Amino acid sequence: MGDLENDIELLVCTRCHLDGDSAEVPQRPGAALFSRLVDAGMDSVRVTPVECLSNCSRGCTIALRGASRWTYIYGGLKPDTDIATIIEGTRKYRSTPDGVVPWRERPEHFRKNCIARIPPLAAPAPNQGKI
Numbered sequence: 001m002g003d004l005e006n007d008i009e010l011l012v013c014t015r016c017h018l019d020g021d022s023a024e025v026p027q028r029p030g031a032a033l034f035s036r037l038v039d040a041g042m043d044s045v046r047v048t049p050v051e052c053l054s055n056c057s058r059g060c061t062i063a064l065r066g067a068s069r070w071t072y073i074y075g076g077l078k079p080d081t082d083i084a085t086i087i088e089g090t091r092k093y094r095s096t097p098d099g100v101v102p103w104r105e106r107p108e109h110f111r112k113n114c115i116a117r118i119p120p121l122a123a124p125a126p127n128q129g130k131i
């Protein structure tokens with residue numbers, strides 16, 4: 001694990017179905033998404049399974065967070081098609097000091113499927129006007 005300032009955590013809901021579909025399947029799409037992201041081996045990013053991020057009707061769901069960074073929650077992700085998008089978005093998130101990636105530089109899926117963003121616990125938020 002790196003130093004706290006550079007630590008990025010990608011939370012992945014392993015209980016998610018696609019778009020809230022409740023049909024039981026051998027492996028939930030959220031669990032498949034988590035496995036594929038772990039297999040992708042993102043540098044300096046902790047990939048952590050969680051059981052629910054309260055976005056069940058718009059799964060699959062992830063959250064990006066880090067010390068002194070804004071937290072972003074994204075939904076509507078698919079394990080078969082969105083791994084590269086998540087990796088790209090996570091790298092861009094990590095490349096900023098506060099987690100705020102300029103709007104036009106975000107992956108299209110992130111621009112269209114941001115469920116929420118939460119300010120950092122500490123530190124002033126000089127970017128409050130940005131989304």
Ligand code: FES
Nearest residue numbers: 013016053055056
């Ligand atoms: S089951 Fe994934 S957000 Fe609730």
